[in-house]
Amino acid sequence: MRFVDNTFINLPVNWEDKAEAATNELLAGNIVADDRSAIWKELKESLETLSNGRCWYCETNIPRADNAVDHYRPKGKVQGVALTADGKSLTRFDIVPEHSGYKWAAFNPENFRFSCQHCNEYRKDLQGTAGGKWNYFPLVNEAQRAYEVLDEDNEVPVLLDPCKRLDWRLLSYDISGVPFSRFEEGSPEDIKVKLSIRLYHLDQNRLNEGRIAQWKLFKPLIDEAKKWYLKKLRQDQGADACFEKELRKIGQWFHPKSKNTYLGFLVYQLEQDKNKDLLHPWIGELIRTVG
Numbered sequence: 001m002r003f004v005d006n007t008f009i010n011l012p013v014n015w016e017d018k019a020e021a022a023t024n025e026l027l028a029g030n031i032v033a034d035d036r037s038a039i040w041k042e043l044k045e046s047l048e049t050l051s052n053g054r055c056w057y058c059e060t061n062i063p064r065a066d067n068a069v070d071h072y073r074p075k076g077k078v079q080g081v082a083l084t085a086d087g088k089s090l091t092r093f094d095i096v097p098e099h100s101g102y103k104w105a106a107f108n109p110e111n112f113r114f115s116c117q118h119c120n121e122y123r124k125d126l127q128g129t130a131g132g133k134w135n136y137f138p139l140v141n142e143a144q145r146a147y148e149v150l151d152e153d154n155e156v157p158v159l160l161d162p163c164k165r166l167d168w169r170l171l172s173y174d175i176s177g178v179p180f181s182r183f184e185e186g187s188p189e190d191i192k193v194k195l196s197i198r199l200y201h202l203d204q205n206r207l208n209e210g211r212i213a214q215w216k217l218f219k220p221l222i223d224e225a226k227k228w229y230l231k232k233l234r235q236d237q238g239a240d241a242c243f244e245k246e247l248r249k250i251g252q253w254f255h256p257k258s259k260n261t262y263l264g265f266l267v268y269q270l271e272q273d274k275n276k277d278l279l280h281p282w283i284g285e286l287i288r289t290v291g
Helices: 015-027 033-041 044-050 149-154 188-199 205-233 239-253 263-271 282-290
Strands: 067-071 080-083 090-093 112-116 123-126 129-131
Touching (some): 033 067, 205 263, 205 282
């Protein structure tokens, strides 16, 4: 996962008028949200552009037939979900009072997330994982669940949101690319990370392997930049130009038009560099510019 800025979604002419009319019909009980699904599907390409075709949750490049406009706050009946005491399994429960969906947000573009079907749909045993965001929307405090728009700000969602600038920073990864929680067991941050990993399928084997594969391609660029940086400190001829050339290559990996994936994992790996504070402070500066 990596931050996706959804501030400037390109809206077609008259789209807002159609969305407002559909919202009013939905709130009045005249339709169900899916009756007007064409409205949010109109924005699919605009949402896709913001991440250059990558899923906002897992960062995989999505084939056109396997993508969806996910509603971060569910448009339909909300299903309760929590982790079991051992943190390894999911338990479902009925929300009381019943929540028929965040209808006021069903046609709000700020609630849309470009998603692959693996992250979005409920599935079991997906290469060793079970989950899928589906109609789940767990809260840190269930008693603060909003049943009308004015109470929405009272909610503290459990699921990590790629459109929150710092949420993706909560994820950690082991040497095999498998995400895990670094927080105190049972803390709000711990629950957020563990439940997000399960529901988004972020620990799927192919994702773990993909992260490591990308790092193996990316790490030589970092090693080369380190070499030229030390030569630059030694004032070797041409070292400054070569160091800048390597930085340019690294920067291209994080360019909005780049097709490279798992950029959040690459940033995490850079943060683990033991020499980034003293010997190679440029790594910290790089993280601040791309993160």
